[in-house]
């Protein structure tokens with residue numbers, strides 16, 4: 216653009232000031248959603264009370280739920296108020312104040328909308344569970360079935376935890392060996408590099424359940440001395456074989472994520488390759504490896520349930536036996552709950568680590 | 580025989596020939612400045628000297644010993660050749676003191692106490708003694724670069740390579756870093772440095788070398804290069820530098 220154009224722009228009339236947005240539309244939508252949510256919740260609460268024959272506990276729960284569904288009305292009303300204020304201020308030509316009132320009002324109304332929508336979802340799920348005269352609850356959540364199977368299930372779950380922990384320790388070691396093999400330099404390292412690469416490709420390609428089957432049933436036939444082993448240890452072998460391939464990749468990616476200039480700086484100070492790895496690359500890479508390693512550990516814990524197909528008495532096998540005994544799936548739901556209870560805190564912890572690192576990177 | 584002899588050095592990355600036969604001699608206690616447009620191969624040449632890059636042709640001698648080709652003890656070579664990078668490249672997981680002490684303790688093998696004493700002396704000489712326990716990301720660019728210089732000096736190198744060490748700094752921080760280089764030059768340290776600071780080059784260099792697309796276009800004392808350049812490409816480059824206000 217040439218200079219005369221720039222000058223002309225400045226002589227143009229100022230654009231009209233922006234007007235405050237309307238509030239009423241959002242507020243009305245929020246009100247409608249809130250009312251639907253309340254209606255559904257009242258209906259669900261009544262069903263819940265009837266299902267438990269008016270028991271005191273379920274009546275209290277129903278009342279709390281209905282009261283909760285009333286909450287979104289409050290921000291919605293604030294939204295209507297904000298709208299009224301906006302109109303008043305606009306009428307008095309107080310444009311900036313009107314824009315602020317409008318923004319506040321719209322935010323309040325949107326909050327009412329969001330909470331109302333959540334109430335609809337909760338009420339919907341409850342209705343889904345209670346329709347068909349409580350078939351969902353009857354199928355998945357029978358408390359008497361839980362009572363009966365709990366003792367055996369929790370004992371069996373120890374096997375899952377034990378297998379997961381032992382496997383992961385072995386995985387960390389074996390994965391490191393694989394990662395080192397994959398990073399060997401030069402022609403001398405080429406054959407070992409190839410072997411490690413093929414290993415990782417193969418075991419990441421084969422579904423874990425296939426590896427488990429082959430190892431647990433095949434190992435005792437192929438190597439007869441393993442017949443005396445605890446079958447759970449076969450499971451450890453199978454899971455170690457599979458997860459080492461993933462963990463080797465985590466190690467490798469972690470080291471590769473350190474900028475080559477770090478290595479250049481260390482090498483040009485006279486540090487050998489091994490010294491550079493130990494003093495400069497690994498300490499920086501470890502921080503970045505921890506979250507993906509934790510994620511692999513979490514998947515490994517869940518995959519211990521695969522050992523049920525190999526007749527290892529872990530939690531899924533045991534709860535499935537209870538299922539066939541009681542003709543009810545509730546014990547299996549119990550197994551699911553066990554996994555949820557141990558896994559969710561770890562997943563939260565990983566997220567915390569990732570957020571912390573992200574904040575650090577944004578700050579630094 | 581010169582202390583550092585670069586003889587007809589060639590270097591390619593794939594099909595991209597970056598150094599096309601560079602010959603350059605640096606005497607003991609001499610300061611040689613490499614100037615040239617971005618991409619002309621200054622960094623690559625410096626990285627060839629300490630073998631971060633391997634040459635594809637030609638030879639480099641340091642104090643009479645051939646340092647290019649197979650069989651050279653690179654870790655020993657690099658003890659004698661210090662390098663400072665444009666982007667500092669401090670180790671972020673180590674404090675300033677640990678950064679400086681790392682190589683003397685691990686490579687030379689001197690005791691922790693001795694290394695610490697030496698590091699503190701060097702840090703004091705660049706005004707960084709108060710920051711010895713700080714981590715690099717708490718320091719300004721100028722402070723980081725001063726630490727990087729000290730880290731290289733702690734190995735008592737016989738020649739220092741400086742690769743545009745002020746190019747990433749805010750203008751007001753450039754002076755402090757150049758002052759340190761000036762002192763090193765006066766102290767008689769042999770240096771080969773790539774720089775865009777023409778005024779500084781004119782002041783400290785005994786020899787200025789204009790690199791153009793991978794070959795040395797013109798080479799001589801600073802007065803000759805800056806005041807009476809004979810090659811048209813040198814004249815062009817310098818006039819562009821003058822226009823951008825850097826001379």
Ligand SMILES: Nc1ncnc2c1ncn2[C@@H]1O[C@H](COP(=O)(O)OP(=O)(O)O)[C@@H](O)[C@H]1O
Pocket residue numbers: 592595597615616617618619620621622623624
């Ligand atoms: N590691 C590398 N791989 C491929 N090309 C490179 C590499 N390093 C430098 N180059 C190329 O070499 C040329 C010279 O780069 P460089 O030596 O950094 O120039 P200068 O330092 O003078 O700006 C550029 O074209 C650059 O793209």
Ligand SMILES: [Mg+2]
Pocket residue numbers: 621622623742743
């Ligand atoms: Mg460069």
